[in-house]
Amino acid sequence: MKKKRLLAITLVITLFASIFALAGCGKQKEASNNDEYNGKLVFDHSMDLKYAELFSVDYYKGGYKMITITNRDEDTAITDKQSKILVVPDGMKTPEDVSKDTIVLNGPVKNMLVASTPVTSLMNASGCLENISLVTYDKSSWYIDDVKKAFDDNKLTYVGDYKAPDFEQIVAASPSICIYSTMLTSAPDVAEKFKELNINFILDQSTYEEHPLGRVEWAKCYAALCDKEDDAVRMYDEQAAYVDKISKTEKTGKSVAVFYITSKGKLYVRNADDYVAQMVELAGGKYIFDDLNVGKTGTQTMEMESFYSKAKDADYIIYIWSLGGKPSTLADFTGYSSVLSDMKAVKDGNVWCTTPDFFQIADTIGSMVNDINKMMTSDSSVNELTYLKKLK
Structure with missing residues (x-):
């Protein structure tokens, strides 16, 4: 009886040892794969989009992501025709062949300044609110409960109106990137100050999307910054389902x-x-x-x-x-x-x-x-x- 019990214990120990060994091999294999692509951009696939036409997300081996935003305000000198953001995953090096105009950020991107209530609503719905630190609307301006709570918990800081932000406060906070609506085109001096201070900024283009659901789909763009793509897809699919159901009625x-x-x-x-x-x-x-x-x-x-x-x-x-x-x-x-x-x-x-x-x-x-x-x-x-x- 003792021999049988000893044999059973030995088998269990052996089984767990095998499982841990396999897990370790898996991690080693994953690390090895990442090492292979460390500092290199080897294309893997692109984000699936249905309506949004003014942004794209390309995924590369090793976890790199390239977000490209097409700017419609071509008559202004605020931004180039395209804005590119390379998200570098934790533990990986920045590829040497990245163009100097590309904004390089460490992912998941945190400590962002968002000067747009629609963008904030999209990010909040995708679980990205915690990645925002600074906003240009004070607590009294918000109707989103999660945003108001974030103010109460001192997780959000108001840095002044988007047309006249407190640059000293912004510099001290050192945001990874500032996301503005296209209303920034009415305040070019703010954009120029960002450039002077070497503060990264982009213009949200969701308002130019032709289909209303294209606006919703921009949640996927910001979710890519925060590694929350699955949450954004679930939210988008839920909203698209309303429209799909109505489209089948008279x-x-x-x-x-x-x-x-x-x-x-x-x-x-x-x-x-x-x-x-x-x-x-x-x-x-x-x-x-x-x-x-x-x-x-x-x-x-x-x-x-x-x-x-x-x-x-x-x-x-x-x-x-x-x-x-x-x-x-x-x-x-x-x-x-x-x-x-x-x-x-x-x-x-x-x-x-x-x-x-x-x-x-x-x-x-x-x-x-x-x-x-x-x-x-x-x-x-x-x-x-x-x-x-x-x-x-």
């Missing part, structure tokens, strides 16, 4: 006007190919200004009379609450102009406002499309959705 036949009025009384509507207009179409509706500046994104000012003549028969109104006057009631809304009371959507009680966090939900564009669809297909008793609220 069009609603409902028309929608999207606009806002500033505190100075200027009226802005979305251009025909703006992402919000496309979201209406993806939701199964018809954007009422689908012939306005075809091929252009963004907004266009319009006189109230011209707006009314085109949009008076729209079935629904989506008012961008955070950009203009902030109506709380339907009476507030019609108070902007007497002609608004005569619009079909107003008479039918179909005036909806976006929620205050509208520009901080880049990671939930699919959910927003779903809300627009619900707005057009739900009965009149529905007054509030996740990102839309009916004015009464």
Whole structure:
């Protein structure tokens, strides 16, 4: 009996020894493979992208990544036509043949400055918030709970407005890279100061993507910096699923006007190919200004009379609450102009406002499309959705 027990113990010990030996061989093999590609860029594969066209991620043997961003603001001197970032994995050397214009960062990249709420929302949704240290919006500007908590936990520092940041504070923090929106083109002196101080910066180009889901897909770009690609893919797939499901249903036949009025009384509507207009179409509706500046994104000012003549028969109104006057009631809304009371959507009680966090939900564009669809297909008793609220 003792012999059998001793034999069993010996077999168990031998088995575990074999397992550890195999594991050790695996690690040695992996280390050996990495040694083979240490300091070399040997192409392996590219990131799979469906809609995003203005960035790419190429993967190389040994864990290197090359992120390429195509800059659309070619008329400015702020950036080159392309920005390249090489992410060097821990324990690996920087290849000698990397061009001098390439930004070289050690991965996973940490201590970033992000001067864009949409980019922050994408990074937060991919588990990359902890990689951000500095922002150009103070705590009171945020609607994202995780961001507000990061402020409370002293993990995020406000370094001043993006047009006038505190450069001394930024230099002291020594960020690995600064990620700005294309609004930096309106503050070229800030970009010049970054260059003078040898601080790496790039411009997010997600707002130029033709398809709304292309904006969401930029989460994969930033996730590549943080080694969080799987999280970004899961988030993107979830948002794309909303749009895919709606695309398989019949069009609603409902028309929608999207606009806002500033505190100075200027009226802005979305251009025909703006992402919000496309979201209406993806939701199964018809954007009422689908012939306005075809091929252009963004907004266009319009006189109230011209707006009314085109949009008076729209079935629904989506008012961008955070950009203009902030109506709380339907009476507030019609108070902007007497002609608004005569619009079909107003008479039918179909005036909806976006929620205050509208520009901080880049990671939930699919959910927003779903809300627009619900707005057009739900009965009149529905007054509030996740990102839309009916004015009464």
